[in-house]
Amino acid sequence: MxxxxxxxxxxxxxxxxxxxxxxxxxxxxxxxxxxxxxxxxxxxxxxxxxxxxxxxxxxxxxxxxxxxxxxxxxxxxxxxxxxxxxxxxxxxxxxxxxxxxxxxxxxxxxxxxxxxxxxxxxxxxxxxxxxxxxxxxxxxxxxxxxxxxxxxxxxxxxxxxxxxxxxxxxxxxxxxxxxxxxxxxxxxxxxxxxxxxxxxxxxxxxxxxxxxxxxxxxxxxxxxxxxxxxxxxxxxxxxxxxxxxxxxxVPEGEGMSITSGETASTDGTGTGMAVRRQVLGDEHVDRAIERKTEFTEPFQDFITRYAWGELWASEGMDRPTRSCVTLAILAATGCHDELAMHVRAARRNGVEASTIREVLMHVAVYAGVPKANSAFALADRILDAETDENGA
The missing domain is CATH 3.40.50.1820 (Alpha/Beta hydrolase fold, catalytic domain)
Known part of the structure; x- marks a missing residue:
C-alpha cells in the first residue's frame, strides 16, 4: 500500500x-x-x-x-x-x-x-x-x-x-x-x-x-x-x-543550522556551541554569552572549542555516562558552581536522580565524606526545585 x-x-x-x-x-x-x-x-x-x-x-x-x-x-x-x-x-x-x-x-x-x-x-x-x-x-x-x-x-x-x-x-x-x-x-x-x-x-x-x-x-x-x-x-x-x-x-560543514545566525565551522566552535546548548540548555548558554567580556572571550572560545566541540562531542562515551563522570569529578574537587550546572545538565541528559545519588555515594567512599556531604546538599536543593517546578 x-x-x-x-x-x-x-x-x-x-x-x-x-x-x-x-x-x-x-x-x-x-x-x-x-x-x-x-x-x-x-x-x-x-x-x-x-x-x-x-x-x-x-x-x-x-x-x-x-x-x-x-x-x-x-x-x-x-x-x-x-x-x-x-x-x-x-x-x-x-x-x-x-x-x-x-x-x-x-x-x-x-x-x-x-x-x-x-x-x-x-x-x-x-x-x-x-x-x-x-x-x-x-x-x-x-x-x-x-x-x-x-x-x-x-x-x-x-x-x-x-x-x-x-x-x-x-x-x-x-x-x-x-x-x-x-x-x-x-x-x-x-x-x-x-x-x-x-x-x-x-x-x-x-x-x-x-x-x-x-x-x-x-x-x-x-x-x-x-x-x-x-x-x-x-x-x-x-x-x-x-x-x-x-x-x-546534516554532516558537519555542510551548512548545519545551529541557531539563527550561527553555522558550524571546521575548527569545532560551531559543533561545540551546538553540543553546549544540547547539554546545558539554551537559557544557560545565552546567559553565558551575554556575560562575555573582552577579557573572558578567549576562555569562552576555548571551552566551546575543546570541552564541548571535542570532548563532549565525542562518541566514545554516551552523554549520560559522561554526565556521571563529570559529576563525580566536580563533587570530588569541590567545584560547586560547576557541579550545580552539571546536576541540571545530567537530568537533561536523562540521568535519573537515583543514579546521581549513587555517583555521590562513590564520591563519599573514594574522595571523602565532607565533599560528598556538600555535593549531596547542593544536588538535593536542585532536585527538590525540579520536583516543585513539575508539580510532582
Missing part, C-alpha cells in the same frame, strides 16, 4: 521521511517543515488510517506499517532516506532500521518505545475506539500529548483535538493492535544507522526510561531529554527539536 504523502524541499537534496504518531496526521510536523525543507527533500506521509491514507481492516503490525514506507520509497525511486518518527512513527523507524537497514541512512526516534506494554491495554483501547470512535479519545489524549499549560491553548486544542477526532476508527484501532504486538528490543543491537533519541521529560505516554532503554540497545545512539515537553515534543519544543534533527542529519 502506498500512503498519501507530500514532498517539500530541493529536488536534489537528501530525502528525510517524517512519520506521524498514533492519532495524528502529517501536519503534526508543520513546525519542522520550514527548517528541514531548507536542507532536505522532506517526505511527509500519513500512517495507515490516519490523515489522507485510507484504513484497511485490522489488526495491523509493524511489518505492515514499515512495508507501507518501503512501498512509498519504491514508488518514488528513493534507494535510501533518513527517517524521523514520533511515537508510532519512531516504532516504524526502528522496524525499518532493523529489517531494511540499507534503506535508512540516519534515524531519529522521538518520544517512542521499543516495547510499550502491557499488550492488553492496547487491545482494550482498540476495542474502545471501535465501539465509541476516536472522538471519545480527544480529552485524554491531549493530556498525554502536551503539558497542561500548552494543552490549554485554544489553537492547540483545535488543531490536535481535530486530528484525533478525524482519525479513522478502524485505522486507529488497527495501529493500537500493532503497538500491542510490538517488541523490538532484541533487534536494537542490529541497528547500524546513526541514531538520535529524543524524550520529553514530562511525557506520560513514553517516559524517558523508554528512551534510555533504546539508547542502551542501539550502538552509538545519543539521548536528548527535553524539559517542558510531553509526548509530542516536536510540537511543544519545536525549535529545539528542529536544531537536534538538523544537527543529526
Amino acid at each position: 502506498i500512503p498519501d504523502y507530500e514532498l517539500t524541499g530541493p529536488p536534489q537534496a537528501p530525502v528525510l521521511v517524517l512519520s506521524n504518531s498514533l492519532g495524528t496526521d502529517r501536519t503534526m510536523w508543520d513546525e519542522q517543515l520550514p527548517e528541514l525543507s531548507s536542507h532536505f527533500r522532506v517526505l511527509r506521509y500519513d500512517q495507515r488510517g490516519h490523515g489522507k491514507t485510507p484504513a484497511t481492516s485490522g489488526p495491523y503490525d509493524l511489518e505492515t506499517l514499515g512495508q507501507d514506507v518501503l512501498d512509498l520509497l519504491d514508488h518514488l525511486d528513493v534507494a535510501e532516506a533518513h527517517f524521523a518518527g514520533v511515537s508510532l512513527g519512531g516504532m516504524t523507524g526502528m522496524w525499518l532500521a532493523i529489517n531494511a537497514p540499507e534503506r535508512i541512512g540516519g534515524l531519529a526516534l522521538l518520544c517512542t518505545s521499543a516495547a510499550l506494554g502491557p499488550p492488553e491495554n492496547w487491545r482494550e483501547r482498540a476495542a474502545f475506539v471501535r465501539a465509541n470512535g476516536t472522538r471519545a479519545m480527544v480529552d485524554s489524549t491531549l493530556d498525554r500529548w502536551f503539558t497542561a499549560e500548552f494543552a490549554s491553548r485554544p489553537d492547540v486544542v483545535t488543531k490536535y483535538g481535530g486530528m484525533i477526532a478525524a482519525s479513522d476508527d478502524e485505522g486507529y484501532a488497527g495501529c493500537c493492535e500493532a503497538i500491542a504486538g510490538m517488541n523490538l528490543r532484541e533487534g536494537l543491537g542490529g541497528i547500524t544507522a546513526p541514531t538520535v533519541v529524543v524524550a520529553g521529560y514530562d511525557d506520560p505516554a513514553t517516559p524517558p526510561e523508554h528512551a534510555e532503554r533504546i539508547v542502551a540497545g542501539i550502538p552509538g545512539a545519543r539521548l536528548f531529554l527535553l524539559e517542558r515537553a510531553a509526548h509530542l515534543a516536536n510540537v511543544e519544543q519545536a525549535e529545539r527539536v528542529n536544531r537536534l534533527l538538523v544537527e543529526h542529519f
Whole structure:
C-alpha cells in the first residue's frame, strides 16, 4: 500500500521521511517543515488510517506499517532516506532500521518505545475506539500529548483535538493492535544507522526510561531529554527539536543550522556551541554569552572549542555516562558552581536522580565524606526545585 504523502524541499537534496504518531496526521510536523525543507527533500506521509491514507481492516503490525514506507520509497525511486518518527512513527523507524537497514541512512526516534506494554491495554483501547470512535479519545489524549499549560491553548486544542477526532476508527484501532504486538528490543543491537533519541521529560505516554532503554540497545545512539515537553515534543519544543534533527542529519560543514545566525565551522566552535546548548540548555548558554567580556572571550572560545566541540562531542562515551563522570569529578574537587550546572545538565541528559545519588555515594567512599556531604546538599536543593517546578 502506498500512503498519501507530500514532498517539500530541493529536488536534489537528501530525502528525510517524517512519520506521524498514533492519532495524528502529517501536519503534526508543520513546525519542522520550514527548517528541514531548507536542507532536505522532506517526505511527509500519513500512517495507515490516519490523515489522507485510507484504513484497511485490522489488526495491523509493524511489518505492515514499515512495508507501507518501503512501498512509498519504491514508488518514488528513493534507494535510501533518513527517517524521523514520533511515537508510532519512531516504532516504524526502528522496524525499518532493523529489517531494511540499507534503506535508512540516519534515524531519529522521538518520544517512542521499543516495547510499550502491557499488550492488553492496547487491545482494550482498540476495542474502545471501535465501539465509541476516536472522538471519545480527544480529552485524554491531549493530556498525554502536551503539558497542561500548552494543552490549554485554544489553537492547540483545535488543531490536535481535530486530528484525533478525524482519525479513522478502524485505522486507529488497527495501529493500537500493532503497538500491542510490538517488541523490538532484541533487534536494537542490529541497528547500524546513526541514531538520535529524543524524550520529553514530562511525557506520560513514553517516559524517558523508554528512551534510555533504546539508547542502551542501539550502538552509538545519543539521548536528548527535553524539559517542558510531553509526548509530542516536536510540537511543544519545536525549535529545539528542529536544531537536534538538523544537527543529526546534516554532516558537519555542510551548512548545519545551529541557531539563527550561527553555522558550524571546521575548527569545532560551531559543533561545540551546538553540543553546549544540547547539554546545558539554551537559557544557560545565552546567559553565558551575554556575560562575555573582552577579557573572558578567549576562555569562552576555548571551552566551546575543546570541552564541548571535542570532548563532549565525542562518541566514545554516551552523554549520560559522561554526565556521571563529570559529576563525580566536580563533587570530588569541590567545584560547586560547576557541579550545580552539571546536576541540571545530567537530568537533561536523562540521568535519573537515583543514579546521581549513587555517583555521590562513590564520591563519599573514594574522595571523602565532607565533599560528598556538600555535593549531596547542593544536588538535593536542585532536585527538590525540579520536583516543585513539575508539580510532582
